[in-house]
Amino acid sequence: MRVPLALTACLALVACDDGEPDRGYAWALGVGLPVPLVPEDNPMTAEKVELGRHLFYDTRLSGNETQSCASCHRQELAFTDGEALSTGSTGQRTPRNSMSLANIAYSTTYTWANPLLLDLEKQMMTPLFGFDPVELGLRGMEDVLIERLREEPRYEALFAEAFPADDDPFTLTNVTRALACFERSLLSGNSPYDRYLGGDQDAISESAKSGARLFASEKLECFHCHAGFNFQDSIAYEGRPPRNGIFHNTGLYNIDGKGGYPAGNTGLHEFTGVAADMGRFRVPTLRNVAVTAPYMHDGSIATLSEVLDHYAAGGRTIVDGPNAGVGSANPFKSSFIRGFELTEDERADVLAFLDSLTDDTFLTDPQLADPWQ
Ligand code: HEC
Numbered sequence: 345m346r347v348p349l350a351l352t353a354c355l356a357l358v359a360c361d362d363g364e365p366d367r368g369y370a371w372a373l374g375v376g377l378p379v380p381l382v383p384e385d386n387p388m389t390a391e392k393v394e395l396g397r398h399l400f401y402d403t404r405l406s407g408n409e410t411q412s413c414a415s416c417h418r419q420e421l422a423f424t425d426g427e428a429l430s431t432g433s434t435g436q437r438t439p440r441n442s443m444s445l446a447n448i449a450y451s452t453t454y455t456w457a458n459p460l461l462l463d464l465e466k467q468m469m470t471p472l473f474g475f476d477p478v479e480l481g482l483r484g485m486e487d488v489l490i491e492r493l494r495e496e497p498r499y500e501a502l503f504a505e506a507f508p509a510d511d512d513p514f515t516l517t518n519v520t521r522a523l524a525c526f527e528r529s530l531l532s533g534n535s536p537y538d539r540y541l542g543g544d545q546d547a548i549s550e551s552a553k554s555g556a557r558l559f560a561s562e563k564l565e566c567f568h569c570h571a572g573f574n575f576q577d578s579i580a581y582e583g584r585p586p587r588n589g590i591f592h593n594t595g596l597y598n599i600d601g602k603g604g605y606p607a608g609n610t611g612l613h614e615f616t617g618v619a620a621d622m623g624r625f626r627v628p629t630l631r632n633v634a635v636t637a638p639y640m641h642d643g644s645i646a647t648l649s650e651v652l653d654h655y656a657a658g659g660r661t662i663v664d665g666p667n668a669g670v671g672s673a674n675p676f677k678s679s680f681i682r683g684f685e686l687t688e689d690e691r692a693d694v695l696a697f698l699d700s701l702t703d704d705t706f707l708t709d710p711q712l713a714d715p716w717q
Pocket residue numbers: 400405411412413414415416417430431432433438440441442443444445448451453454455456457464467468471472479480523527
């Protein structure tokens with residue numbers, strides 16, 4: 345939870361003189377965030393972040409110019425979209441729930457269950473060029489995209505300043521690099537809970553403090569998976585090398601009594617084909633979770649109180665319909681999902697704690713907002 349002292353000292357400076365390629369970039373680290381790792385071939389610069397912000401909010405990035413990344417990743421919702429499943433630019437539905445991009449710079453694998461997507465630069469190929477389902481729908485339109493960008497007067501200076509060494513900076517690689525830099529700048533470390541950890545005893549209520557203790561207790565077990573400063577266990581930062589491949593089954597489904605999850609959403613199993621990987625998903629961050637409803641990989645839980653019902657039961661029971669089954673009996677379920685009893689007060693405390701993770705600065709920061717408005 346705490347940042348090592350040496351690191352904290354380093355955070356106060358504009359950049360650490362440790363030879364890292366992001367030298368000179370001022371990370372907005374807030375109270376309790378460590379320095380993210382960045383790929384050597386894409387160091388952070390303020391100029392790339394600014395170009396990336398323009399691209400993130402630009403509908404030229406969809407085939408029919410109706411959608412941008414921000415259509416499904418809205419700042420005021422911690423860069424989620426408020427829908428159970430998202431709708432792409434041609435009306436197709438995504439199989440999974442849009443994910444928060446808060447503190448995405450620390451993740452070691454991207455999306456809900458893909459163990460192979462290790463870079464932001466690669467992840468965005470799916471929304472940009474994917475066709476099953478179509479999201480932004482730019483497949484086969486790489487040249488069209490570059491021409492569109494060239495025609496926008498603002499981009500001339502933005503691309504030139506972001507990539508000063510390039511004769512012609514208008515390339516797809518530079519588009520992806522700038523977008524990734526903007527994504528890495530989406531740092532959320534100023535919630536009331538961060539301020540409390542930073543020493544401000546009054547930053548959160550007594551109820552939220554009790555909730556934090558319950559969250560970190562062996563009764564609720566939440567902290568094993570929602571671990572550390574980002575409440576997520578697949579994480580890396582300067583001084584901590586990546587830990588990959590951590591996926592868990594929380595007993596959300598058990599359709600056939602043998603652990604089955606709905607077809608098309610079987611989690612890690614979809615990539616490995618290994619039976620025991622059925623229903624295993626990556627742990628999402630809980631930062632700003634109060635504004636990212638609905639929940640879970642398929643948006644199948646509407647409220648945080650119902651999320652607590654699911655965990656309290658040691659896995660969700662669905663009584664009827666095609667997905668009926670007793671999740672608590674899922675044979676592939678993590679041993680940390682055992683179920684527990686909560687009094688009404690304790691429930692309110694855990695909810696108050698989760699609420700204290702909402703970082704209003706992040707949700708309203710003009711530097712992360714739409715520059716075209
Ligand atoms: C049509 C809606 C939609 C659009 C447009 C979209 N996304 Fe997403 N995004 C999603 C969904 C849904 C997921 C979860 C994907 C999955 O697990 O299959 C996601 C996941 C992600 C993730 C992974 C987050 C994590 O915690 O691992 C990143 C990063 C991301 N999107 C960035 C982008 C960028 C950058 C763009 C623009 C180039 C973009 N998205 C456009 C819906 C969208």
